[in-house]
Amino acid sequence: MTTLSASKSSIAFGKRSAGTLSAGSPSSDEKSSAGRLVRFSTLAAPVAAANMPLAVYLPPIYARDFGLSLGAIGLIFLIGRLWDAILDPLIGSLSDRTRSRWGRRKPWIAAGSLLFALSSCALFFPAGAITPTSLVTILFVFYIGWTAIQIPYLAWSGEISGQYHERTRIATYQTVLTSVGLFAMLVLPTLADQIRPGDGRLQLGLMGGMLLATLLPGVILTLTAFDEPAPLFPPERFSLGQSLRSVFANKLLLRVLASDFAVTSGQSIRSALIVFYVSFYMGRPEWAAGLFLFQFVFGILAGPIWMRIALRFGKHRTAVAGELVQVAINLGLLLVTPGNFALLLVLTLAQGLAQGSGNLMLRAMVADIADKHRLETGEERSGLYYSVFSLSMKAAQAVAIGIALPLVAWLGFKANGTNSQAALDGVKLVFALGPALAHALSALLLARFPLDEAAHAAIRRQLDTVPADLVPAE
Template identity: 25%
Template sequence: MRTAPLNPKVRGREIWGYALGEGGTSLTMNGIAAFAMLYYTQALGLPFAQAGFAFAVASIWDAIVDPAIGHWSDNTHSRWGRRQPYILLGGLAMAVTFYFLWAVPAAVITHGWLFPYVLTMNLLCRTAYAVFAVPYTALGYEICTDYHQRSQLQGARTALNMLVNLLGPALGWTLFFPDQAGGPEATSVAANFLHMGSAFAVATVGFTFVVVSSTRHHLTDTRGVVTGTGNTLGAFYSDFREIISDRYLRPIVGFMCIGGTGAVFVATLQMYLYVYFMHLTALQKTIIHGGGMVLCGSGALVGVALGRRFDKKNAVCIGAGIAATFDLVAAVVFLSGLLLPTTVWLVGGFTVPIAVIVFGGCDMLNWFGIGLFSSLAGSMLADVSEINELASGVRKDGGYAAIFSFSTKLILSISVFTASACLAWVGFVSGSDHQTPQAIRWLVLLTFGLGSLFAALVIPIALRYPVDQAFMAKVKADLARKNAPVSP
């Protein structure tokens, strides 16, 4: 039985202190998403199919272990609580394994062991990430129980994630991959990636200690406390079956899987567009990549206001519509020949790189829409977990966070593999600084065309979600009556 107030307000300082935990996951996961494929295929010469397979297997493994970690966390009994021990150990392990993703020993390459090394280190890094992320997400559900503050907390998480992404992976184009006149592409120099990986790993350690410290006031001794159904295999299976069959959960998982698939295609393939289609300078890459992160974080914060004004599912539809529209605009403009990557305008004696501006603007606004709808999903998931508490009598935040993560990661891991396979399918050559015009044209179509399609498909799925503010107000009132002390 819950002993804390049903609907306590949380101070903004606590929300942002918790959100700092996104710093480590942003540096590691966004760093991998932005640079790992380039590193292994262009700098080290690993075939696209092998690199994509390694990332997909690691992501699937990450999805598989999530439910177990969520169940264990829900049922952990320790003086340090049921979330913080996992957050600390997982965060430190994530930093160490992330470093070794980029610190590839020379013997691994010379002996032809690159593929098994990449696969092994990605599996270890993803395991550490799961140990950190699932309890961390569940802790957020416990910190904020107010209907609208949940959106505020999830918006803060996304905004922090994108801010760190801006200062890390996005700014990394300038810091770690500077242009070299007459030299090779900066992304074909292995040492550049090692410098980046070292810096991000050290920062991840710092973020881990900060989030553990900032959430210490929410640490509760769980020794002797009945927190769930137990840690037996039967209890795990029972919880898994109950959560996965929750009809309120399905629309959230559905639209995040579909929308996330489009986001993965854009995130994975846009890096190749930067280099081989637009031929952006390091500064332009930083501005566009960083601008996308800024607008993604801004979208998360705007989503809080739109959720209050139109309710959450309608705000999700608005975000998906924005993402779909600007991906479609980019596809039409560049595939039709309205603009070429080299198109510039002369205005008042100044050269305006209009093609770069349009490309960057569409990319950034796409990420604004993605940030808007994806941040609201976490808030909606916390609501669904509370609805389940009314029926079951037990709060299973870790289980819900894990099942949601499991479902979306399973789909997204397939998307990562498919995106990498598409590179080979359209004719991209691993390790080459030059690609055919036909391959590049296909890449533009896949990046923006599929991004637009998947974002648009989010809308009909989200509209099926039946929960709104009035629905949750009734749930909270019923919980209050159920948990009220019985008069003697």
């Protein structure tokens, strides 16, 4: 572990504004109750669930039911994603520098929730005609509100406790609630199709209703679950250049970001091709949506399983193990033939139980890296670090789709025509080998990761022993 020199350490300690936790937060050696962690994690459900309609359902519904051209919709949602990419590090850095009587993260979450709710009403319950201009305006506000919740919320989750393993527990509860929210968003449009097939307004209403119904209790329960820990350092003047340098100069953070990029790429390749694989290669189109739901059901159980493993072996070792399991599962797909659907079901069940193991551990590791940076430099960067973590995930989703779909097309596959056996085998190879290689790369990047439990404990001992007379008044 890199440590400060004595002179630099004294300077850093002299800059600190607080070294203790607020009254409503657990102490450094205290475990939070399951009830409080569930309360804190409830906001994860609507925040994560919002991604599903934006990525899958809204574009075709707005094209089919509201008459917008596919070209206009594609451009609008691309602009929205670019705007989102700008907002992530901006709001992350600004929330790091926020100081208020309510804390750094809570004001952003509260204000973001209001914008998120208002824009969701306009997005999911359109009162009149939708034009490209009105859709751009709605998405502009929606992304501000969504990001103002998501990034400070992730940063706060890494600050509730300084304990190495407690951070794994917190991330696990959030992961489980995230899976529940995503599962609900997968089921609701399916139910709408059973009631009134092809009714986009009904699908929008059910999805929007789910978001709004879970948002208000989620905000209240989350904001009252814990008090925010007081920041260790006073706020700095915002500098985009300095913020970017602190990201690109942090080698451990870059390893985690690269690993997460690989993990998410593998998952996104699988998601992008699963309908084609099941419908065309396996010849079972009636299972295309059901198999995805089948995987998600078991994915809800995955978080607690991997948490138990991580509490025994540590985060990075568990992440490596999880990624190697994913490699084995995806290579197993090479053995599946159209006549062996039972083997595909078994591998899908295993995929669900391994789902998110890497993402979960990597998210918890970001907070440990932020602690190391805080000790070495006296800079608060949790919000910024979680914002670039979110960016790496979003970039991986876009890149994976941009590679997987053109690749299977290059191999001869046609989504609306007759396919040769060679083209179908090409879909199978990309569906199996793409994720396998991505998860193998993720495991390789995390091998021998130096910031383990012992190294982090040494960092926390230095961060937690701040003399009271060195704490300046706010």
